[in-house]
Amino acid sequence: MSKALIIDDEHQMRRLLRMVLESRGYEVCEAAEGQLGLQEAAFHRPDVVLLDLGLPGLNGIEVLKRLREWSDVPVLILSVRDQETIKVEALENGADDYVTKPFGTAELLARLTVIQRRRFTRQSAEIVAGALKLDLLHHEASLDDAPLKLTPTEFALLKVLAEHAGRIVTQNQIIKQVWAGQTSDPSEGLRVHINHLRKKLGTTGPRIVNEPGIGYRLEEA
């Protein structure tokens, strides 16, 4: 049985979500405020978190950031309409998906299933992008079945790129995920690591393409 944690300040909304989730066999716990939500998450270790962005006190984004410092539990964002900027910020900070209030229960459940499945397959500990393979469990990489020696930073960087292979990954996203929870400002150094990676990937394998002013994209060879 899966456990779900609801973090929302509206009592009505919590009640609705609890009903929907319990009818699907979830074990549900709630928190009406951000700080409490983090405590609940630490204590109950939920399998999925439903987080409202419009929280009083600790901001929703802030809750998400702190949660991501020690947990990679799937997070589904609940937000009101027309907050594109905040939504993007949430997704960039590690949220898995979001639904816009008001939403249908069918849609909510569908998205829950998707993000839980995605998280599960992501834990299958292997990312494949063309000839490139990343073994997350053993921190090993290979190209055309030939082992590829990568430093920890390079591995994390390539992982981010490979997860979104074929799509642009913003410099912000890269920095947030590779240098998560660090104070230093490696914005300059990112270029260097990209350079190292490109050398190790050689000319035959996938290419790391730059999108000026935006970020990078891993193109499968």
Add this chain to the structure above:
Amino acid sequence: MSKALIIDDEHQMRRLLRMVLESRGYEVCEAAEGQLGLQEAAFHRPDVVLLDLGLPGLNGIEVLKRLREWSDVPVLILSVRDQETIKVEALENGADDYVTKPFGTAELLARLTVIQRRRFTRQSAEIVAGALKLDLLHHEASLDDAPLKLTPTEFALLKVLAEHAGRIVTQNQIIKQVWAGQTSDPSEGLRVHINHLRKKLGTTGPRIVNEPGIGYRLEEA
């Protein structure tokens, strides 16, 4: 069935508008003066408001401002020609579009349809306007599912236009949103970026139409 509220002091005009709207299945209520209009809006909760700028008593702009304090109902401005300044002021105070008297019923109805259409961006953080798609998370744009290479400024500019697709965006609004937090004054350069965008959008896709003295409008193809 949608409800429409007409705020205009001319009896003739109200009668004409009522006829047009009712023939399209709208439920119509009227007000001949600003203060009354606000009361009607609060009471009937219309789905769209048609507001004349040349009101006696409470100024049209003033009515709009007070309405926007508690409602985000779409507002269509009715104005006479050659009042560019006032039109801009109205748009920047939250009006959704305007028609110039005298107007054709076809044009009026078309504008109404556009401003009433709500956007449901549930999928991921993306804006869709006809064949045009903007993925805010990945900073990727596509036209008819073909990728569209845009520079950062072009992307931001197109984003503003696409968010209000079909409606007018004033030059001030564009500059404020695209060059937010910058000191330079790119008022001259805006034309250049519009030009670049038009070239990249080609002849088949959406068109960027200029409203002389006011701003720009993205017309879905």
Add this chain to the structure above:
DNA sequence: CGCAGCTTTTACACTTTCTTAACGCCCTGG
């Protein structure tokens, strides 16, 4: 302590993007 591997900093050439300026067009009003 000194070494080795990794990360970050620094520097500079190079590329892409942005801004500025200039010019011609169209439209409107005198």
Add this chain to the structure above:
DNA sequence: CCAGGGCGTTAAGAAAGTGTAAAAGCTGCG
């Protein structure tokens, strides 16, 4: 007709972003 404002278009210099190499810090280990 001309004058003037707003707009589209183009080109060139300014600014910002990127690739690359090398050196300087950092950390753990023998």
